[in-house]
Amino acid sequence: MDSREIKSIIEALLFTWGDPLEAKDIASILELNKEEVSNIMDEMIDEFDYNMRGVKIIKIKDSYQLGTRPEHFSWIKKLSNPKTVKGLSNAALETLSIIAYRQPIIKSDIEAIRGVRCDKAVETLMDRELIKEIGRLERVGRPILYGTTDDFLRAFGLETLENLPPLNELMDNLDNIEEEE
Structure with a gap:
């Protein structure tokens, strides 16, 4: 597999899974070592940021998750019905x-x-x-x-x-x- 295909598969995995996905799990699925996956994830994070994609890859410890860019919140909010989410006291x-x-x-x-x-x-x-x-x-x-x-x-x-x-x-x-x- 070439780099483009690996990145495409990772993006599909993150999108489908929804919750944070650990690097070791991605490595296991792709039959790569964890260090290779971490390097690819760093590249993908940079690419998503550089290209100002509508979604971004969020890194939490040794896990990754797709999320929307915070600067698009006002647009995304227009899609949903307002919920009564209380802030913290x-x-x-x-x-x-x-x-x-x-x-x-x-x-x-x-x-x-x-x-x-x-x-x-x-x-x-x-x-x-x-x-x-x-x-x-x-x-x-x-x-x-x-x-x-x-x-x-x-x-x-x-x-x-x-x-x-x-x-x-x-x-x-x-x-x-x-x-x-």
């Missing part, structure tokens, strides 16, 4: 931020940072599959450890947690906003 966003930067973390540590209970926020984040239980702490009561999910990465356009902005950069931005007010 400030409490849920604060809780999610703490979990993202401090994971794995237990609920009592989140509450100590926020200064208030976070049961409802954690429940909301679990329902939306932005966080998950990732284990239990080995101490009295064996409290649940929480961490973010791949849905969290996808929702915030991140490939990995290392792509989160540095916390000190966020604090500087917050200080600047407070000074302007």
Whole structure:
């Protein structure tokens, strides 16, 4: 198979599967090694971006998924009936931020940072599959450890947690906003 045919097959696989598809699975299907697939995927991502295609390849850890370009949202929105999708409350966003930067973390540590209970926020984040239980702490009561999910990465356009902005950069931005007010 030549490079063009391989890319065409990968695009068809991503389109058909819908959910993120791991590089190892693509490699197995195409009978290639994982490194070859990763290189081809990098090329495809660059080509899709360079050609300003209507869809893009989203990389999440070691998986790939087709998605629409965010800049086309206003056009795509015209196709669908408006849904009542609620955003996250400030409490849920604060809780999610703490979990993202401090994971794995237990609920009592989140509450100590926020200064208030976070049961409802954690429940909301679990329902939306932005966080998950990732284990239990080995101490009295064996409290649940929480961490973010791949849905969290996808929702915030991140490939990995290392792509989160540095916390000190966020604090500087917050200080600047407070000074302007």
